[in-house]
Amino acid sequence: MTTDAVSSAMILNVAEIGPVELTVEERGDGRPFFVLHGGAGPQSVAAFAQLLAKKGHNRVFTPIHPGFGGTPRPDGLNSVAGLAALYVGLLDDLELEDVTVIGNSVGGWITAEMALRDSPRISGIVLLDAVGIEVDGHPVADVSGLAVPEIQALSFHDPTP
Numbered sequence: 810m811t812t813d814a815v816s817s818a819m820i821l822n823v824a825e826i827g828p829v830e831l832t833v834e835e836r837g838d839g840r841p842f843f844v845l846h847g848g849a850g851p852q853s854v855a856a857f858a859q860l861l862a863k864k865g866h867n868r869v870f871t872p873i874h875p876g877f878g879g880t881p882r883p884d885g886l887n888s889v890a891g892l893a894a895l896y897v898g899l900l901d902d903l904e905l906e907d908v909t910v911i912g913n914s915v916g917g918w919i920t921a922e923m924a925l926r927d928s929p930r931i932s933g934i935v936l937l938d939a940v941g942i943e944v945d946g947h948p949v950a951d952v953s954g955l956a957v958p959e960i961q962a963l964s965f966h967d968p969t970p
Contacts, residue, residue: 814859815836817835818831819902821899821902826886827885829883829886829895830881831872831873831875831895833870833873834858834872834873835869836859837866837869838867839866840907841869841870841908842867842869842909843911845871845872845874845912845913845919846877847916847938850877850878851871851877851878854913858871874916875892890922893926896910896919896923897923897930900928901928907932908930909932910931910933911935912934912937912939917938917942921936
């Protein structure tokens, strides 16, 4: 396989959600990597996925979260935990082993949730600018409508530098 993306559409059945239509891009061959995009959409990780596939013997999968890029999202798929269950099921369906999952932004949150599911298919995770991980007593901030200084104050221990 080349480092050019090949897009596939599939339907996975997820417990308590039902059938979910999913689009996945695949590049390269070799050791599997699973790259999950953030709120900026699938195009935000496309160049990184291309580079990762090109720079080594890597097989890179970049699913499009249902509801992004014009893809359908079933009503029952309404949580990050549901997305994590979907993607762990996809790893099983693709029969991938020794997978490193890389998540950016909300993709990092999904990645962390996948790790909590303790799938034997996942050998490591990388969180890039991860958001949203739920911790008791520390609610996830709604940044919509906040000014940049307010977002910086929530994003960094010391936003001054």
